[in-house]
Amino acid sequence: MSTSGRPERGIWRDTGADADDEIACHLEMHERDLIARGLPPDAARAEARRRFGSVESITRQVRSIDDQAARQQRRTGMWTDFRQDAAYALRGLRRAPGFTAVAVLTLALGIGANTAIFSVLNIALLRPLPYADGDRLVFVWNQHQGNTDNLGPGRMLDLRRQTTSFSGFAGISHLSYTLTGWGDPERIAASSVSSSFFDVLGARPLLGEPFHAGAADPAAAVLSHALWKRRFGGDRAIVGRTIVLNGRPRVVVAVMRPDFFWPSITARAGASPGPELWVPAGAGDIPRNAVDEDRDMTASRNAGYLRAVARLKPGVTPAQANAELAAVGARISSEHPEDGGRTAKLRTIREQFFGPVERPLFVLAGVVTLVLAIACANVAGLLLGRGAARRRDLALRRALGATRGRLARQLLTEATVLSFAGAAAGLVLAWWASAALAAAAPADFIGDQPLPLDARVLVFALGTSIVCGLAFGAVPALQLSRDALSGALSEGSARASGTRRAGRARDVLVAAEIALAVVLLVGSVLFVRSFLHLTRVDVGLDTRNLLTFDVTLTGDRAEYQARQVQFYEALQARLTRVPGVRAVGAAVTLPIGGDDFGTSYLPEGVPAPAAGSEPRAGYQVVTPGYFAAMGIPLKAGRDVRATDTRQAEPVVVINEQLARAAWPGQDPVGRRLRFSSDTEWARVVGVVGDIRHLGPSTEPRPEVYQPGSQRSFPFMAFVVRTETDPMAIAPSIRRAVAELDPALPLGGLRTMDQHLQRSLSKPRFLSTLVTGFGALAVALALIGIYAMMAWSVSERRQEFAIRLALGARGTAVMALVLRQALVLAAIGIAVGLVAARAAAAVIGGMLYGIQPTDPSAFMLTAAAVAAVALAACYVPARRALRVDPVGLLR
């Protein structure tokens, strides 16, 4: 037996054939032995097989063992190659610290920005909701004349009874309570909810047990985790104890978990930080009146103060349920003409919570993706430039036997190592940036949740860095490994052709960067101009030196109803006497950021329109002096007066919009209108200027003002016009209120300017971010263009030297360089403008006072980018002049 032969370690080929051979050999040898011992051939064969066992099964086992081992070995081999390449790449990067720093920083900015924005998206759109099977929860709304409306209790009851798509249905109304005892009195945002509320949500408490459908103690209260921590110090013995809300005892039955949130939802906007307290509503599983919690409104069909949340039955899709709601809603309306032709519709919980922020978030995601693309183009250019310098090295390795694939893999590994380093630095940036984002984001953007860098965000960062590594590594890897393929160790034709190819790739990168920068800049300019328009809008009132706060009267109902009017008058009088106060007034809802009450009305002398299609107006209740304090001009007639009492004739003040809508071209003063829900007529005594009640971005609408002395509410918002800085006299205001009623908490104490700023916070947030990223993009593009032009000039030094030696003027050489840059810039700008035009259509709905196709924005951007591109070329072009012809040519 010779022992020479091919070794079987290393890559095993055709293991199956080997196994067959080996086993056949065994059987043969055994058979031969047995024959030698005297067995007849047939018996020998049978005995050998019997002793061996099942040939097929053993062959199978052996093959699978060999295959597995082969796979393992391949993996180990690739890992070893990768480790070698990575170590080699790291050594190379350490040798070029300047290159490495620029590349890593560029990538860190791109990946960091993406990761930070992704962490917002993650919270808003991807994270599971803190409810059992939360994606089966929907909101149910009235659909009325194209608008989405709150539900009235009677109508909600009918919708709940007559639909079959839902396994649970709960109503919610928002109110606030004064919590007394346990320290200073405090207004707490609360919800009065159906007893089925927690069952429908499938939310588990931290402590105790919340109330359940049909089994709610009317005096029960459930606390949020935040309220429990803040007011009760996280006392675990709180369950079963009594707290005092609006002067009435309530028993705490449960504390919710910290991640439980239930934002306040309005029909118009999205979600904002929610209530901190839940109490069960009245009978029939329907909340009592939100405004007046003691009045059972079950019989009321259309007093629209309810939000409804419902759970889809298993197997029912939102579309099916929506179709049923529309049909049932319309049928109910045909049986109840007073429902005014309303239908019903649903929105999934994600649409409701995050729908309004989805678009801005996707715009931001698009913006940071473009930033990352620029960063990648930059690094690709840097690698290309570096690779050009390493061409000899690569050619040498090729000559020593490395395959083209092996070289390409090594270059890609280098890019991957670089992008992992960029991702690591980017994560640090993202960690910092997402904290800043969470602090700066408006409350209705992502609620008041923290932005965790959870596993999903980390996976995103990792994935992004791998994709980036491949994206910017692919160009140089293909390019340079091909150059190396031509195998020239000498400086010759191969070098020239390689240079030409690298130059082409570089030109494409420069043009692409310019195009991307144009897209981002156009977006930035549009957002900034839109935001400037918003800040310059005249909202119709003087917001300077105006302090606002709200008060809510509590206590025994019969007693305080009689007292309300006197109390507000007394408070207004007392506030007027505070030094530094110029004027005082109060309204039931404040413009800009306050609540929004609406009413339908009928002008006298006009034929009554069909039920449900009456004209609508904003509804306010104001005290005498309110208009003056707010700086809303009185255009005709008079202000409301203290003498407009319940005993006197009902009066209203209207704004110019309503005057125009109801009595076009006529004097409205002295005419009458009535609210559709009333039978009594009210006389118009005055006309005031229009204001933008809902904020700068919403046009003024018809408004009607009723005197507080004729229709009082248990809560009012006060406005105090001051001589100087309003916050400076806030303490005196507090004292004045406390003198009148020490148990009365002041809510929402802030200036009208702050209200205005808050209403602008979302557009400001967006325009700041988009502009910031736009600036970052331009800076990155500037660096990239500079680096690539510098490289281009350095490669053509010899050519320039010849030109200069032959007598070319310096300016001509410089013009040559600039012309080349200008051509690239022109191509990039042209492509960018076309792309920006398409992108602007997407953001059109988010702009105010400017068209997304605004030509000046595009022209401004084109000029700016051209200037930046030329500036980036200027220094390299100057350097082209300074070549020493003699030295270079020698």
Add this chain to the structure above:
Amino acid sequence: MAGMSDRSTTVDLLQGTLATLILKSLSWGPLHGYGIARWIEQVTEDELLVEEGSLYPALHRLQARELVSSQWTTSDTNRRVRLYTLTERGRQQLRAELSRWDRFSVAVTRALQARRPSKAV
């Protein structure tokens, strides 16, 4: 060979013992699978029941663990056979197994030969 001896007295192999026997069989030099089977048969005088085929999965597993290596060679009769060789790792493994086996068998023997149960606690 003892021929078709009565196998009612043979014992099944303990888990892992086959691998150790294979390593031991290779400790004097390279062998092919059939040679290993014959060696086990001879030294145990047919006391241990080995389904010969089960040698091969064991051999290939040992090769995957790099305890043995193999080469194809040509035999005197001009037949291609696969020879297994103990690697350095295999030799170490065999030493470790032998010392483990010694301790194990001494302990079991001691227990089985004990005369009287020790005093109850």
